[in-house]
Amino acid sequence: MAVNLDLRKLQDIVNENEFKKLYQNGLAYAEEIEKDSSIGFTELPETLEHVNKAKEIADKLPENVDTLLVLGIGGSALGAKMVRDAFQNNLTKKLIILDNVDPETIYSVASSMNPEKTVINVISKSGTTVEPISQFKFFFNLFEKELGEAETLKRIVITTDREKGVLRKLADEKGILSMEVPANVGGRFSVLTPVGIFPLQYCGIDTKSLVNGALNEKKEGADKSVKGAVLDYLFFNKGKNIKVMFIYSDNLYRFGEWYLQLFAESLGKRFDRDGNEVKVGATGVLAKGVTDQHSQVQLYKEGPEDKFFAFFKIKNKKDILIPDSLSEYKELSYLNGKTFSKLMDAECEGTMQALENDGKPLILYEIDELSIENMGRLIYLFELQTAICGYLYNINPFDQPGVEEGKIIAKRLLGYN
């Protein structure tokens, strides 16, 4: 199996009957979610429509482009970032994803930019998000000054709603290339829409494999997603309000970032579907193996009993031998003949056992290799898991009412009414 879920010693910690009952509920929810046509992310693995559309758009863009600048934030950025950083060696163009409005970063990106050889992809589902809009005004101005309006317009791709918002209007009136975010897919579930597919594919990532991985995972059934959702729900209810994602892979690390925004925004909710105040949602924490063994593990092992752990490891990694150098120092020799891969695996297992010895609940995801196909699998597995967990909580995992107030205050402070 491409992604394996090992529940380790959880059977000693979790009540079997309680788990079974929740598992059955979770399976039913999975079916409900996958059948509900108002929920779009479950349909995305079934179609190559967005892959084909991305190719179509790419064919219309100028030749000799070596850089894609993505202007987007939150879900519109993290999906592409995760795949980009996992498969850096596959990139055929530089992929810059600007997901903040920090002037220091904008200045630094602008300073090293060659508009002639750059395409801008501005992404905002609503077409009104202040960060990509302000970035877009800035880079449009920069490009226009250097290339003139006509050449600038040729170097823009807009990803937004089919009908609504100023970006759609702009695309229509100025004849700018554009793609649509399906109305039934929220930003944080949008990596397999043009939001993620276009930037990745344009920069050389095999997005067909990505979509195909998601499809294969979907076909395998919801078992892993349901188990994960049940455990997320169960441990939160047992007072473990922190979920640690412990990722033993540099290249997979940003998958954790992507997942944690999905997890936080989907499950952190004040009211349930019946209007009762519930204030649910565990807080996700990202740790990198083996690095964070040297700091966070102190807290994980000895601190409060408030954590649930999900470990991630890649089974097949590059086999690099730790060479028999400086062999006259016998203190250095215990690693001779071992590979870095073995060392990393031993440290992962050592850390898991040390936590288990103290009764900490942990599960292990073992990914047979870090391929684009498996990344597609992880995307679907965890999107579905997050949605199921929302149903177990009886909350809506697809809205985000809590992010509005801060935006309104910020606009007021900027003098906008």
Next chain:
Amino acid sequence: MAVNLDLRKLQDIVNENEFKKLYQNGLAYAEEIEKDSSIGFTELPETLEHVNKAKEIADKLPENVDTLLVLGIGGSALGAKMVRDAFQNNLTKKLIILDNVDPETIYSVASSMNPEKTVINVISKSGTTVEPISQFKFFFNLFEKELGEAETLKRIVITTDREKGVLRKLADEKGILSMEVPANVGGRFSVLTPVGIFPLQYCGIDTKSLVNGALNEKKEGADKSVKGAVLDYLFFNKGKNIKVMFIYSDNLYRFGEWYLQLFAESLGKRFDRDGNEVKVGATGVLAKGVTDQHSQVQLYKEGPEDKFFAFFKIKNKKDILIPDSLSEYKELSYLNGKTFSKLMDAECEGTMQALENDGKPLILYEIDELSIENMGRLIYLFELQTAICGYLYNINPFDQPGVEEGKIIAKRLLGYN
């Protein structure tokens, strides 16, 4: 003031008498810590010894070096990483910090390496840490094959204990350049020792300003550190087991990573000084403003009442105007005449107010500008705060018994006895 701490509306949340009493205790602890000669980090701002030593070592290294490869992990890596990433424009050499044993990363670093123009700095206080030792064996071998042993030895700098460990032995017997980690400074408090000073200074960072900043902060007194420690202690005891560091600056972001390892390893403890089982320690979470407003803030605003927030903003940033481009679209015009700096500040304030409106406890650190001197201030401020907080908990903030068991199991799995 260079770093200002604003307690915002905390007076409505925190009991005044309780706070005052703890504040007095905290002040006394600060004095005790600064006077205790067995605690070394408080002395580091007072000396330029390590800055001078770093220069002395640099003068003995080959010319034409363009890359420094640091092999270290945990506290031996995160301090230099934080400063490097905040001041990337100041670097005169490429500074690669390899703080994991992931074979994919090691392969990728090795593939792009030119040993002729590279210096290796291997850092391990004990001289036995498995990760830098295994990396060192690998890169020693790689360099030796290409340059021969004599030229390789010229390109190594060892940072380790004055007497103990195989790295010290190696330095002495092979005549390798070396520096000492003071015995009374633990890894996570070591950024102002040769552990952090040498790599940064060798790559062009003005470490004198860094040390000087720490000294200026120390001279200003412990007020901010004590307040922060009291709040960390108080909110944890009131059931807020999560501390969110919300950093409104791309360049300051890794300061959060550095701080969270210090925070976790120092304060996550099972037993107090009297041997009672206490299991204390909040879990730190890092958020980036404005980016994470689009995901985490949903959880922060609507989820459980289990969080305490520390916001960080830089007062003086680059002033880049959001230009009046695409002016025919009035929906895009509300940002005309605003700067990205103003936008970022408004979003920060909007987010803080939205959380405060729901009674969430938050404080704000305002840094007048992101200078090396201010980074030195932050280092001292938060090291002292962490130590004081440990004293309030009545635990030892300077040990880390919880990281040992995993290491022992890992070694056993590797067949080492």
